[in-house]
Amino acid sequence: MIKRNLLVMGLAVMLSACGFQLRGTGTSELTLKELDLSARNAYGETVTQLRQVLKNSGVDVHPGAPYHLILTNEQESQRAASYSGGNRSVEYELTTVLDYSIVGLNDVPLLSDKLEVRKIYVHDGDNITGSDQQADQTRQELRRDLVQGMVVRLQMLTPAQLDELQSKADQRAQAEAQAAAAAQRYRDETPQQSPVEVPGQ
Template identity: 75%
Template sequence: MIKRNLLVMGLAVMLSACGFQLRGTGTSELAIKELDLSARNAYGDTVVQLRQALQSSGVNVYAGAPYKLVLTNEAETQRAATYAGGSGRSAEYELTTVLSYSIEGHNNTNLLNDKLEVRKIYVHDGNNITGSQQEATQARNEMRRDLVQNMLVRLQLLTPGQLEGLQQKADERAQAEADALEAARRAQDETPQQSPLQLPAN
């Protein structure tokens, strides 16, 4: 028994040393250490759980951080996965949630846009409405946890250096657009304006 416990502990240490982590046993450190977080629904379950997960991952989440993660939209759809022929029969429904997000840099410059999508099927029993509603609620809670977990995985792929590179490209685009507008304005100012046509009086 002791040998088996030592073996399990040894495997756990080896796996953690390789960066492997079992789902639900904790969170991995992110390279991004400072991040602002906002959402259309500032007090929604998704943004609240994501803030907690980021903080557990060693991220200092605060307003005014160099980069901001914005949850721009969270949309849920539902469709029948199987058809129930008569009333009172069970049917499967597929829930889909799409979370659109963006990352903003200095001066609210948009650095990237992307989205996450999760799906889950639950059973609706026409003879047990309350139980079906509870199952649907549980499915939605699981999908939200999946969204938060997937977002952390996406953020783990980003480094401060990559964000700085995106910021530099965004600044260069903004400067090029500003220069083009200024050149167009100067060209318009330097173009002689034609006098209105004077019609002879009768």
């Protein structure tokens, strides 16, 4: 069941990237209609695919949008999941973690979170070329899952929720500014003691 659901999600992302949208999958149901998007790796495949999927889903992705999604860091790790010495085959688990944040007006941070996806592939010591191809294909599937996961996260956000986060962030910033101004006034109004001059011995 899980594999079938992942397959459906993967197909939905691939079709969206080609300009198609599947009805009933939720791939086009984003209430956010404007979004700025950037990444630490500005020309990386993840941000490129995500930008295309968002545009195909009716989101106007452009600088100056009220909210800005930033893919702050993407890291991949690999570990041996199992090993068989007889036929020299090893199962490797690939993990990709994507840190992201959303900022609002005046570059005020609204939320930060991360996505994590995992997949296993088999490395056959007797078929190095085929194993390398399998690893590359697994990485592509991981990236599609990552993009789809990011879209799902965005589907859970509404402009009203982001507006509320923006309002709370503005209130915090205003309170901090008022506290800093009050502290500065206190320092300005407090007489400074003159240094005591000690007569020379």
